[in-house]
Amino acid sequence: MSSDATGSSNFVNGSPQSGHSKQGEQDTHSAHNGLDTVPQRFKFSSDPTMEDIRRLQAEFTDERDWNQFHQPRNLLLALVGEVGEVAELFQWKGEVAEGLPDWTEAEREHLSHELSDVLIYLLELAEKCHVDLPKAVLRKMALNRLKYPASKVHGSAKKYTEYQD
Numbered sequence: 760m761s762s763d764a765t766g767s768s769n770f771v772n773g774s775p776q777s778g779h780s781k782q783g784e785q786d787t788h789s790a791h792n793g794l795d796t797v798p799q800r801f802k803f804s805s806d807p808t809m810e811d812i813r814r815l816q817a818e819f820t821d822e823r824d825w826n827q828f829h830q831p832r833n834l835l836l837a838l839v840g841e842v843g844e845v846a847e848l849f850q851w852k853g854e855v856a857e858g859l860p861d862w863t864e865a866e867r868e869h870l871s872h873e874l875s876d877v878l879i880y881l882l883e884l885a886e887k888c889h890v891d892l893p894k895a896v897l898r899k900m901a902l903n904r905l906k907y908p909a910s911k912v913h914g915s916a917k918k919y920t921e922y923q924d
């Protein structure tokens with residue numbers, strides 16, 4: 760997930776971070792004057808890359824002779840099923856704050872498994888559809904920036920069709 764010509768390299772995370780951070784418990788770093796601190800955003804580890812995950816899943820399916828089952832439509836259904844499993848973890852919980860402060864370790868672990876299943880099937884679906892997802896996502900984000908200029912939409916969650924020029 761390295762940078763490319765879109766210039767979108769700032770999201771690449773140089774410092775691996777594992778586990779979770781509860782709200783209010785996140786790491787802090789000194790601001791310019793060295794006195795006040797600001798909460799740091801949660802970041803992912805820098806590896807594995809999307810390509811690493813695609814390759815590992817390809818090895819997993821090859822070893823089991825499962826490619827015969829992993830056609831695009833089946834992968835899409837598997838993906839949607841796993842999204843449903845993520846939704847199940849949130850259902851009936853009401854609002855959930857960032858960092859999931861009220862969740863148990865077991866619930867967090869379960870969520871990490873289900874989100875991983877979603878990612879695995881998403882990446883394999885992209886592979887089987889010949890979509891180069893790391894590059895495609897950068898192109899789509901560039902389009903998103905054009906469609907939603909910060910100067911125009913700052914602080915508003917309206918859909919682009921609702922803005923009058």
Ligand SMILES: Nc1ccn([C@H]2C[C@H](O)[C@@H](COP(=O)(O)OP(=O)(O)OP(=O)(O)O)O2)c(=O)n1
Nearest residue numbers: 816819820825828841844873875876877879880
């Ligand atoms: N035909 C299959 C079956 C499984 N997997 C891999 C990809 C997913 O990461 C995970 C999905 O496994 P399960 O279908 O057993 O689903 P869960 O792990 O979510 O189990 P459960 O449905 O019991 O929560 O295993 C796969 O690639 N192809």
